[in-house]
Each structure stands twice: as structure tokens, then as C-alpha cells.
Amino acid sequence: xxxGRPRGFxxxxxxxxxVRVFWQKGYEGASLSDLTEAMGINRPSLYAAFGDKExxxxxxxxxxxxxxxxxxxxxxxxxxxxxxxxxxxxRLLAHSLTDPAHPPGCLVVHGALSCSAEAAPAAGALLECxxxxxxxxxxxxxxxxxxxxxxxxxxVAALACFFATVxxxxxxxxxxxxxxxxxxxxxxxxxxxxxx
Amino acid sequence: xxxGRPRGFxxxxxxxxxVRVFWQKGYEGASLSDLTEAMGINRPSLYAAFGDKExxxxxxxxxxxxxxxxxxxxxxxxxxxxxxxxxxxxRLLAHSLTDPAHPPGCLVVHGALSCSAEAAPAAGALLECxxxxxxxxxxxxxxxxxxxxxxxxxxVAALACFFATVxxxxxxxxxxxxxxxxxxxxxxxxxxxxxx
DNA sequence: CCCTTTATTTACTGATCGGTATGGAAATCG
DNA sequence: CGATTTCCATACCGATCAGTAAATAAAGGG
Numbered sequence: 001x002x003x004g005r006p007r008g009f010x011x012x013x014x015x016x017x018x019v020r021v022f023w024q025k026g027y028e029g030a031s032l033s034d035l036t037e038a039m040g041i042n043r044p045s046l047y048a049a050f051g052d053k054e055x056x057x058x059x060x061x062x063x064x065x066x067x068x069x070x071x072x073x074x075x076x077x078x079x080x081x082x083x084x085x086x087x088x089x090x091r092l093l094a095h096s097l098t099d100p101a102h103p104p105g106c107l108v109v110h111g112a113l114s115c116s117a118e119a120a121p122a123a124g125a126l127l128e129c130x131x132x133x134x135x136x137x138x139x140x141x142x143x144x145x146x147x148x149x150x151x152x153x154x155x156v157a158a159l160a161c162f163f164a165t166v167x168x169x170x171x172x173x174x175x176x177x178x179x180x181x182x183x184x185x186x187x188x189x190x191x192x193x194x195x196x
Numbered sequence: 197x198x199x200g201r202p203r204g205f206x207x208x209x210x211x212x213x214x215v216r217v218f219w220q221k222g223y224e225g226a227s228l229s230d231l232t233e234a235m236g237i238n239r240p241s242l243y244a245a246f247g248d249k250e251x252x253x254x255x256x257x258x259x260x261x262x263x264x265x266x267x268x269x270x271x272x273x274x275x276x277x278x279x280x281x282x283x284x285x286x287r288l289l290a291h292s293l294t295d296p297a298h299p300p301g302c303l304v305v306h307g308a309l310s311c312s313a314e315a316a317p318a319a320g321a322l323l324e325c326x327x328x329x330x331x332x333x334x335x336x337x338x339x340x341x342x343x344x345x346x347x348x349x350x351x352v353a354a355l356a357c358f359f360a361t362v363x364x365x366x367x368x369x370x371x372x373x374x375x376x377x378x379x380x381x382x383x384x385x386x387x388x389x390x391x392x
Numbered sequence: 393c394c395c396t397t398t399a400t401t402t403a404c405t406g407a408t409c410g411g412t413a414t415g416g417a418a419a420t421c422g
Numbered sequence: 423c424g425a426t427t428t429c430c431a432t433a434c435c436g437a438t439c440a441g442t443a444a445a446t447a448a449a450g451g452g
Binding site for chain 1: 220221222223224225226227230301305306307308309310311312315323326327351354355357358360361362363364365366367368369371372373374378381382384385386388389391
């Protein structure tokens with residue numbers, strides 16, 4: 001069993017704290033001092049447990065995806081009616097983006113959007129996440145098209161891009177202080193663009 | 197007339213260069229070394245001509261607004277039909293966001309979105325810009341409501357928030373590498389949400 | 393008990409950050 | 423011409439950046 005001195009902190013809880021720091025300040029804006037202070041550990045402990053800043057960010061990103069993003073994605077993929085699935089996806093996102101228990105906005109959208117060259121790996125990881133998210137929306141729409149939930153000939157790629165764009169815009173709005181009601185109204189209006 | 201040694205660079209051209217650096221890297225991601233290199237001047241010249249980094253950013257922001265944003269705003273406010281005005285606003289934005297002559301995306305949206313406390317003044321200036329932009333959309337919609345271009349009882353605040361959200365999402369998409377055609381398709385879909 | 397292993401602490405590294413002091417160069421003024 | 427004013431170039435400032443070396447502390451294995 002565990003040889004050597006046991007670690008004096010909860011690595012899971014510390015990673016959650018790191019998620020919050022990155023969520024609020026972004027990859028570049030989060031300094032190691034910010035992180036270690038929020039996590040309640042000192043620098044060598046962070047490096048021993050999580051690796052360098054980029055590695056920690058990737059672990060925090062995984063944790064974030066497993067936390068704030070699972071409920072919307074499950075709704076998207078498990079609700080039978082395609083329109084209802086997309087609507088629930090957006091509404092749950094609006095809820096998460098404005099959840100007072102978390103920092104406002106979305107780590108994937110604005111965690112590393114405009115940054116220096118040094119942050120390119122983090123920015124690339126987030127870009128992949130956004131593309132993957134849009135691809136999942138598109139796959140869901142294709143499923144709906146096959147099921148007759150969308151008019152034949154619907155450009156599902158363009159429609160997926162539209163809903164992904166709305167989601168990313170909502171993240172910016174939430175980061176800018178928009179309230180939950182405002183975002184839910186945006187969702188209602190976006191759903192009015194559903195193909196006739 | 198000009199007393200003392202004349203400056204050896206074109207301040208207007210140098211500010212344009214600074215705009216591009218902030219546009220691409222954001223406020224925090226743009227270091228003074230990045231700026232001086234792109235502007236072709238050294239640090240004391242930058243400080244003498246433009247002030248400190250925050251002051252330079254505000255001047256670059258003004259220049260940006262006077263450049264990339266005037267055509268869309270003029271279309272929004274000068275085209276008579278409200279629906280056409282909003283559509284042209286979005287289409288010109290899509291054009292600007294993907295103009296290969298500029299960095300992709302929008303300085304106002306992602307110039308300082310997730311950042312450290314030190315960048316709070318810049319982030320606040322951009323937030324004001326976004327709020328002001330949404331307010332102008334809202335004012336245009338109110339004008340259209342009075343002119344009968346929108347159904348009586350339309351929630352113009354929510355509608356303005358929706359179009360502002362689409363615009364901000366398009367900025368994220370452009371920054372992520374989306375092409376002009378994709379953004380124009382997003383505009384078409386967003387206009388389908390226009391109140392019946 | 394001692395030894396190995398792992399974690400924590402403190403203090404430090406070189407690099408870069410934004411910002412500036414200083415001295416010389418280029419112009420107009422008298 | 424000399425004096426003044428402004429700008430430019432080099433070199434520097436303290437602070438902070440991400441990352442680490444070295445020593446100590448706490449556990450289990452023998």
C-alpha cells in the first residue's frame with residue numbers, strides 16, 4: 001500500500017479549485033500563484049500532483065467537461081424529439097452559464113481565446129472541444145433528419161453551426177454579466193429559427 | 197511650428213499596427229515587446245507617443261471602432277427597413293470578422309474576456325462597447341417597432357440581446373477559424389428567427 | 393530501529409513583464 | 423553660431439512569470 005508520506009491535501013478538491021480559477025481568469029490570466037493559493041497547496045506539490053501548467057489545464061478541462069457540460073450533452077443526445085433535444089441542450093447551457101455556484105461563462109469558449117503564442121497548446125485544446133461539441137450537435141441533427149424531425153434537404157451542418165454560434169455567444173453574454181432570464185429568452189428566440 | 201526633433205515614425209500607422217496586435221493576441225496576450233516590434237518603434241517612443249499600455253489600448257480600441265465597425269453600424273442605422281438593416285448589420289459583421297486583411301474575430305468580443313485582475317480596465321472598456329452595441333441594436337429595433345416593421349408587443353430588448361448574442365458567437369467562430377460562408381449561413385439562419 | 397519512499401517547505405533560477413532614467417541626436421529658435 | 427526643445431537608443435528598474443533544487447517531514451517496509 002501507499003509507500004512514503006501521504007499527500008496532505010485532497011487532489012480531487014484541489015483540481016476543482018483549479019477549474020474555477022481557469023474558468024474565471026482563463027489559461028493565461030491564471031498565474032501559478034493564483035492556482036496554488038486557491039488550491040491551498042504550494043508550488044512543488046502542484047507540480048508533483050498535476051504536472052506543469054499546461055498539463056494541469058488539460059486535467060482541469062477534463063474535469064470541467066465531466067462537470068458542467070454533461071447535463072446539456074446528455075439532454076442533446078438522449079431526448080427523443082430532435083427539436084426538444086436541442087432546446088433542452090441550449091436551456092441547460094443557459095442554466096450552467098449563469099449558475100451562481102460557478103464562475104459565469106464557459107471555460108471552453110473563453111478559457112484561451114485571445115492569447116500569446118505561449119498559450120497555443122491550451123487554445124488548441126479548447127478549439128478541439130468546440131469543434132467536437134459542434135460535431136455532436138451536427139450528429140444529433142443528422143439523426144433527427146433521418147428520423148423525420150427535420151425537413152428533407154435541411155443543411156444540418158449550417159444548422160449545427162448556427163446553434164453552436166448561439167451557444168458561444170451566450171457564453172460571452174454570461175461572462176459579460178447577462179442573467180439567466182436573458183439567456184433563456186435568447187434560447188427561445190434561437191429556437192424560432194428552427195427550419196419550418 | 198514643430199519645435200524640437202520631429203518624430204521618426206508615422207503615429208497613425210503605428211497605432212494601426214498596435215490595433216492588429218491587440219486584435220490578434222488580446223490585451224493581456226500582447227506584450228510591450230510584441231507591440232514595439234510590430235509598430236517599429238522602441239519602448240520610450242511608444243510611451244511618449246501613446247502613454248502606457250492601457251492608454252494605448254484605449255486608443256487602439258477607438259481606432260478599431262472607427263475602422264472595422266463603422267460599416268456594419270451605418271448599415272444598421274441607415275437602412276430604412278428594419279429587417280434589412282439588421283440583416284445587413286450581421287452580414288457586414290460576418291464579412292469583417294473573416295476579412296483576410298485583418299486578424300480574424302472581433303477585438304471588442306475577445307480582446308479581454310478571460311483575464312487577470314490587472315486587465316480589468318481593458319475588460320471594462322470592452323464590456324461597455326458590447327453593451328453600447330447591443331443598446332444601438334435595441335434602439336434600432338425600437339425605431340422599427342414604432343415604424344411597424346415589427347409586430348406590436350415585440351420584446352425588442354430580448355430580440356436585441358439575441359442578435360448581439362449571435363454577433364458575439366460569430367466572433368468566437370471567426371476566431372476559431374470559421375470561414376465567411378459559414379458565418380453568412382449563420383446570419384441567414386438567425387434572420388429566420390425574426391418575429392412573424 | 394533504520395531505510396526507503398513520497399510529500400512538503402523554503403528558497404531560488406533565468407526569463408519576461410510593464411515602465412523608466414539617462415545621455416545623445418535632430419530639429420527650430422534666437 | 424548657441425540655446426532650447428523634442429525625440430530616439432541603450433540600458434536599466436523592481437515585480438512577477440513558470441518552473442525547480444535542496445532539505446526536511448511523515449509514512450510504510452524490513
